[in-house]
Amino acid sequence: MNDDLTQPTLLPVRGAARSAxxxxxxxxxxxxxxxxxxxxxxxxxLPSSGLPDQGEGRHRTxxxxxxxxxxxxxxxxxxTLLCAVAFLLWLTRVRENARVLSGQxxxxxxxxxxxxWIVPIANLWVPRGIIVDAHQxxxxxxxxxxxxxxxxxxWLAGMLSGVGLMYTGSTNDxxxxxxxxxxxxxxxxxxxxxxxxxGILVIRxxxxxxxxxxxxxxx
Numbered sequence: 001m002n003d004d005l006t007q008p009t010l011l012p013v014r015g016a017a018r019s020a021x022x023x024x025x026x027x028x029x030x031x032x033x034x035x036x037x038x039x040x041x042x043x044x045x046l047p048s049s050g051l052p053d054q055g056e057g058r059h060r061t062x063x064x065x066x067x068x069x070x071x072x073x074x075x076x077x078x079x080t081l082l083c084a085v086a087f088l089l090w091l092t093r094v095r096e097n098a099r100v101l102s103g104q105x106x107x108x109x110x111x112x113x114x115x116x117w118i119v120p121i122a123n124l125w126v127p128r129g130i131i132v133d134a135h136q137x138x139x140x141x142x143x144x145x146x147x148x149x150x151x152x153x154x155w156l157a158g159m160l161s162g163v164g165l166m167y168t169g170s171t172n173d174x175x176x177x178x179x180x181x182x183x184x185x186x187x188x189x190x191x192x193x194x195x196x197x198x199g200i201l202v203i204r205x206x207x208x209x210x211x212x213x214x215x216x217x218x219x
Contacts, residue, residue: 010097010214016090017207021200023083028196030076035189037069041175042182051179052172059172066175073171088113090203094134097210102137106130123159128152131202138209145205151198158191 049060062070092113095106108116108130116126131148161184177185 010100010210011093012214013090013093013097013207013210016086016093017203020083020086020090020203023079023086024196024200024203026079027076027083028193030072030079031189031192031196033072034069034076035186037065037072038174038178038182038185038189041065041069041178046179051176053170053176066172069175069178070171073174084117087199087203090207091130091134094138094206094210095130097213098134098137101210101213102140104137106137107133124156127155131206135206135209138206138213142209145202147198147201147205151195151202154191154195154198158188158195161188161191 044063044065047063051060052062052066053059092110095110095113099106108126112122112126113130115122116130117123119126128148131152132144135142135144135148174185
């Protein structure tokens with residue numbers, strides 16, 4: 001993305017916003033499905049043959065319920081990837097429009113739109129900072145929507161729980177936790193679901209602010 005301040009074009013954001021909202025809804029559905037299967041695993045109880053990963057590289061044959069959870073988990077991962085792409089495309093447009101509306105360079109250079117989610121420590125505040133900066137430059141003097149802080153707080157809760165969107169362990173590890181500590185999995189699922197709902201509100205509110213300016217510029 002070019003941060004040159006000479007380009008005055010406002011980019012359409014409504015279509016990108018609709019795609020991002022749809023992707024968030026898909027993620028929400030995926031995490032509800034995960035929670036349902038985790039509860040089913042907990043209710044079924046640990047099989048007499050033990051955990052799927054039995055140590056020293058040995059794995060037992062999965063039960064039908066465990067196999068189904070692998071499918072649900074894979075579909076959730078696909079939904080998460082789709083959501084990330086749709087959200088970043090929307091965020092790129094919103095950031096560019098904020099630059100045009102304010103005539104000021106964004107607080108964060110464009111690589112941070114992507115790197116801000118994966119660079120350790122920085123990923124605790126940079127993505128929220130990009131949203132806040134875009135809102136301030138799009139609607140100077142207006143109060144930041146509460147949904148932004150709810151979205152970010154719930155995102156961090158899901159990420160730092162160790163089983164949320166940024167979980168890097170295996171699906172069999174999650175299955176093992178479902179047998180022993182399903183309540184913690186469900187809390188992480190609830191945080192991710194809440195973040196998805198709040199994320200939809202963030203998209204809608206920031207898009208509405210910029211759409212108003214786009215319509216005024218076209219009238």
